[in-house]
Amino acid sequence: MFDNLSDKLDNAFHVLKGHGQITEINVAESLKEVRRALVDADVNYKIAKDFTNTVKERALGQDVLKTLKPGQLMVKLVKDELTQLMGGEAEGINLSGNPSVILMSGLQGSGKTTFSGKLANFLKNKKTKKPLLVACDVYRPAAINQLHVVGEQVGVEVYSEEGNQDPVAISKNAIAHAKENGHNVVIIDTAGRLAVDEAMMTEIKNIHDAIEPHETLFVVDSMTGQDAVNTAKAFNDRLNFDGVILTKLDGDTRGGAAISIKSVVNKPIKFIGTGEKMDAIDIFYPSRMADRILG
Ligand code: GDP
Numbered sequence: 001m002f003d004n005l006s007d008k009l010d011n012a013f014h015v016l017k018g019h020g021q022i023t024e025i026n027v028a029e030s031l032k033e034v035r036r037a038l039v040d041a042d043v044n045y046k047i048a049k050d051f052t053n054t055v056k057e058r059a060l061g062q063d064v065l066k067t068l069k070p071g072q073l074m075v076k077l078v079k080d081e082l083t084q085l086m087g088g089e090a091e092g093i094n095l096s097g098n099p100s101v102i103l104m105s106g107l108q109g110s111g112k113t114t115f116s117g118k119l120a121n122f123l124k125n126k127k128t129k130k131p132l133l134v135a136c137d138v139y140r141p142a143a144i145n146q147l148h149v150v151g152e153q154v155g156v157e158v159y160s161e162e163g164n165q166d167p168v169a170i171s172k173n174a175i176a177h178a179k180e181n182g183h184n185v186v187i188i189d190t191a192g193r194l195a196v197d198e199a200m201m202t203e204i205k206n207i208h209d210a211i212e213p214h215e216t217l218f219v220v221d222s223m224t225g226q227d228a229v230n231t232a233k234a235f236n237d238r239l240n241f242d243g244v245i246l247t248k249l250d251g252d253t254r255g256g257a258a259i260s261i262k263s264v265v266n267k268p269i270k271f272i273g274t275g276e277k278m279d280a281i282d283i284f285y286p287s288r289m290a291d292r293i294l295g
Helices: 003-018 024-040 045-061 070-085 112-124 141-154 167-180 198-211 226-239 256-265 286-294
Strands: 100-105 131-136 185-190 215-221 243-247 269-273 281-283
Touching: 003 024, 003 070, 003 286, 024 045, 024 070, 045 070, 045 256, 070 256, 070 286, 100 112, 100 198, 112 131, 112 141, 112 185, 112 243, 112 269, 112 281, 131 141, 131 167, 167 185, 167 198, 185 198, 198 226, 215 226, 226 256, 243 256, 256 269
Parallel strands: 100 185, 100 215, 131 185, 215 243, 243 269
Antiparallel strands: 269 281
16 A cells, blocks of 8 residues: 555655754755645645744754754654544444434545445444445446345345336435334435536435435545545535545545545544455545555
């Protein structure tokens, strides 16, 4: 994960680690390398610049030049700041309802259906949760089938209505079904499009407003770089979602989305997807991610 970025950051610190005596110029050079590495990893230029400026201020404030191991202190400062940029603490999802209704949003192909199955599995394994998966992609029968396959894999019931073209009605019926059958979590998988469009946004907003979910999650493919951040912004402007799910972090992704999404939409990344299998789900811990990025 993020191998390229990790290598480049490592190189950036070589400048500092290699000098017996380091100067403010060395620190500035090193931070310039850090900034370049972030931009190459698809972090927006302004975020990267603000980031290195903050680290520089901290470094000067801590008299980094006078410490015994300035290189190590710089790595620590960058790690701390990366953790902050990615949200600081891990944030869970709201499961206070009975049932707790979780609405999934995002573009087609982002990994919504897969993640819905993973989340159902994750919650089911907690023993106190009995999830219900709901298929609301009324346009693509294949998507409904896919959710049924996923539900079968994880042993979770899937609610769908053949022939019903109204996702708001399906969602409401599903919640009633959950109440009748003792499901305390309802995970609603919705229709995405290949790109942000008005019809999709209106549809998801209508579902959102009708069912008032406890948790609205936005799923995004980390491989899409700056587009991931732009799409997050478009969905957040309409839905004011509660959290982000970053998928496909097992692939050859550069890292920009993980690093910058929180600061752009001010919503935490809550889970990550790290594979196609149903157990490839992890809670997102900003500090662990910063550790991985810096090696
Ligand atoms: P949806 O259209 O948003 O419902 O997306 P899908 O759940 O159908 O996922 C699209 C593709 O991405 C499928 O081939 C999934 O197997 C794959 N996928 C989803 N999540 C991950 C992940 O975390 N890692 C990898 N490698 N593939 C994933």
